[in-house]
Each structure stands twice: as C-alpha cells, then as structure tokens.
Amino acid sequence: MGLLSAFFRRDPLLAHYKIGRRLGKGTFATVKEATEKTGDKKKWAVKIIDKRVLAPEDEQALTKEVEIMKQLAELQHPNIVFLKEVCQSEGTFYIVQELCAGGELFDRIVEKEKYSEKDARIAMKQIVSAVDACHDLRIVHRDLKPENLLYQAKTGENKDVIKLADFGLANMLKADEALATACGTPGYVAPEVIAQVGYDKEVDIWSLGVIMYILLCGFPPFYSENNPQLFRMIQRCQYTFTRPYWDQVSDQAKDLIRSMLVVDPKKRATCKQILEDPWMTVDEPQKKPELEGFQKNMRVYNAKRKFKAGVMALAAISAMQRGAAATKAANKLKERVSKGDVDESEAPAPAPEG
Structure with missing residues (x-):
C-alpha cells in the first residue's frame, strides 16, 4: 500500500468518530454516517474500504480519487462535497467527507x-x-x-x-x-x-x-x-x-x-x-x-432509473454469490480428490468465469 501512504493520517478513525447507520454500499466500499466524538459532534459520511479486496489498479484509482478530492477541498466550493480527512487502520481505508442528507x-x-x-x-x-x-x-x-x-x-x-x-x-x-x-x-x-x-x-x-x-x-x-x-x-x-x-x-x-x-x-x-x-x-x-406534465414524466423516468439501478445491483450480488458458491464447491471437490474419495480424472471441469 505504499502508493497511498503519503495521503493517510495514521490515527485510527474509531478513536475520533462514532460510526452509525449505513448510507450506501458499492463494490469495494460501504458508506456510513460518522459522528465526531468531541466538539460540536458534527456528522460526516465515511467511505470504508477493505484493503484486502483492492487490486493494484484499484489502489491507483483510490490514490487518484483522494488526490482530486484534496485539491477540491482546498477550494471549499459551496457546491462540491468537502473532503475532511483520510485515514487508515491495518485493514481498512477511511475517507471522511461532507454528509449530504438531502437526497438525490x-x-x-x-x-x-x-x-x-x-x-x-x-x-x-x-x-x-x-x-x-x-x-x-x-x-x-x-x-x-x-x-x-x-x-x-x-x-x-x-x-x-x-x-x-x-x-x-x-x-x-x-x-x-x-x-x-x-x-x-x-x-x-x-x-x-x-x-x-x-x-x-x-x-x-x-x-x-x-x-x-x-x-x-x-x-x-x-x-x-x-x-x-x-x-x-x-x-x-x-x-x-x-x-x-x-x-x-x-x-x-x-x-x-x-x-x-x-x-x-x-x-x-x-x-x-x-x-x-x-x-x-x-x-x-x-x-x-x-411546467405542466413535467412531474408525471419525471416520476416515471425516476422510478424506471431506480428500478434499473436496483436490477443491476441484484445482478452484481447474484454474480458474486454464484462465484462464492462455485469456489466453495471447487474447494470441497479438491478436498475429496486429495482424500481419494474422487479420482481427479473424473472430476468435472470448472465452469468458465463470468
């Protein structure tokens, strides 16, 4: 994780924030509400990223995202989400940023x-x-x-x-x-x-x-x-x-x-x-x-957009679950082969990825 070391403060996040409800979830990260333990107890959004799932290219992308957000944070533009800080523990990256509670x-x-x-x-x-x-x-x-x-x-x-x-x-x-x-x-x-x-x-x-x-x-x-x-x-x-x-x-x-x-x-x-x-x-x-008719059109489009996003998310979860199930089955089969319960030549070929 050398590429990221220059960007992260080493203090553990949990020493300074109380982690609350989940706000969202992506492929590599979960976003949760975080409340400062001292001062005015201001609420923030913290992006929690598991280091173990990051490939080198993911690490590079995260480095770039942090670089860009740090530059924009210096502007303190009223219409750009503000990056407060970035820190890390042994297995996790934390990006602490402005909480936008008003919805899309x-x-x-x-x-x-x-x-x-x-x-x-x-x-x-x-x-x-x-x-x-x-x-x-x-x-x-x-x-x-x-x-x-x-x-x-x-x-x-x-x-x-x-x-x-x-x-x-x-x-x-x-x-x-x-x-x-x-x-x-x-x-x-x-x-x-x-x-x-x-x-x-x-x-x-x-x-x-x-x-x-x-x-x-x-x-x-x-x-x-x-x-x-x-x-x-x-x-x-x-x-x-x-x-x-x-x-x-x-x-x-x-x-x-x-x-x-x-x-x-x-x-x-x-x-x-x-x-x-x-x-x-x-x-x-x-x-x-x-604008007459706008609200009806927007409700239909917005609902369709949300539904499509939900279907895509379910498809991604399903694919991950199938991958996990296939890995579990393969490991079980490998164990049986090693014990001599199944001859390796009789074992079925692995399914193609994707």
Whole structure:
C-alpha cells in the first residue's frame, strides 16, 4: 500500500468518530454516517474500504480519487462535497467527507408540488458552477448524473444547496494528452467517449446538457433499453424537443441545450459560457411559471432509473454469490480428490468465469 501512504493520517478513525447507520454500499466500499466524538459532534459520511479486496489498479484509482478530492477541498466550493480527512487502520481505508442528507436531485424534484423553469435554473447554476471549478483545476468528473448530485440537507437554510459528489471516475488532464478510458453512465456519456477517440473536459458539458434537458421535461433526450442503439442515437445527436412537453419551455432554454449537445466537442459551450448565457442570468422564465406534465414524466423516468439501478445491483450480488458458491464447491471437490474419495480424472471441469 505504499502508493497511498503519503495521503493517510495514521490515527485510527474509531478513536475520533462514532460510526452509525449505513448510507450506501458499492463494490469495494460501504458508506456510513460518522459522528465526531468531541466538539460540536458534527456528522460526516465515511467511505470504508477493505484493503484486502483492492487490486493494484484499484489502489491507483483510490490514490487518484483522494488526490482530486484534496485539491477540491482546498477550494471549499459551496457546491462540491468537502473532503475532511483520510485515514487508515491495518485493514481498512477511511475517507471522511461532507454528509449530504438531502437526497438525490431527481428524488427531491419529484416531491415538489409545482415545478418551473426557475427551479431548473437554480439547480443548473449550482451544478455548472461546481463543474466549472473542477475544469479550472483541469479535473474532468466523467460521471455527471443524478446519483452524484445531492442536496446538502432536507431542511434548514442549506436545504436547496446542491453538491457535486463521487469523484471515483474523475481524472486530471495533462498537457497535450487526451483521456481515452471508456467510462461513464449510458444516457449521459458523450459521443467521443463511445467512439474512444480521445476526449477532454468537454465530455462533462455534454452530460450537463443531458441533465438540463431532463430538468425541463422530465425525460432524457436519448433513451433506449438497447445500449448499442442508445449509443448510435448519442453519436448522431438524435434528439428532439418533444411536443407538447417542450411547447411551454422558453426558446432560450432550448438554445442553451443545443449549445451543449453538440457532437463536435470543440464547438460545445464552456462552463463559463453557460453561466453567462441569457437563460442563466434572467430572474424569471419567459413563459408559464409551472411546467405542466413535467412531474408525471419525471416520476416515471425516476422510478424506471431506480428500478434499473436496483436490477443491476441484484445482478452484481447474484454474480458474486454464484462465484462464492462455485469456489466453495471447487474447494470441497479438491478436498475429496486429495482424500481419494474422487479420482481427479473424473472430476468435472470448472465452469468458465463470468
């Protein structure tokens, strides 16, 4: 674990925090609530990572994530999740960061009784501001999606503050060197990522365009249950402002989306251009204050998105369980062979991986 040693404070986490309820679980990590034992007993979110399951490439990715979060923490940007500290025990890494208890962006929106362009504008200003701060540091997020846009709190003065989170796929841009790794989330990923031709920070702009589109009508610009077909739609930029849902949306909003959803990355608007766009700087929408039909569309899309994520998680768990069962069976068979209960030539061949 030499690569990570420079980043971690050696004090055990449990000496300073009381670990509480589980907030989430990923492939290599579990996120739990942590409360400081001293001072004002402030609550944080702690990402708990088991060292034993980390391959060398996972360790490198974790190192990069910590590097990026430390740089962003120095900014103390109001719309970026704050990294407090990173520490480790003998078998575990701990990443202590700001607790965002207000839920995901889309989940909050579907709870609203009324929704307007102004609501979409308030959200977009915060999201673009966070991405702009990343780009100024030559950091590309690469996974902008609703799951990574969190409200700081459910109630109180910070209930409407949105935070950009999860920098696990983020990367640093180097001079005269494009990124090449195919990563991101289908539906939000840019054409050049799909084509694997090398890409830059403009991939985040494309994702911002997709998010803004959804924030104004309640469904995505590109959608198919078949990923190859979805990717073809994205690469051809095949989307429309579907009637009647877009009839009530201002032309300025549509123009801004058009400036982001451009196949040629060099022709896309920058974050600073987006923030200075007329749609972003007006105080009120030009048409009706409420977007009729939006809530119904958003509820359907959000439910489908959640269901799909759940199915994928169950599939991953099932695959892991099958792998564990196969390993157990193989070990048992190996033991029987060693005892002479079964001839090795009669033992069945192992099942192919995957």
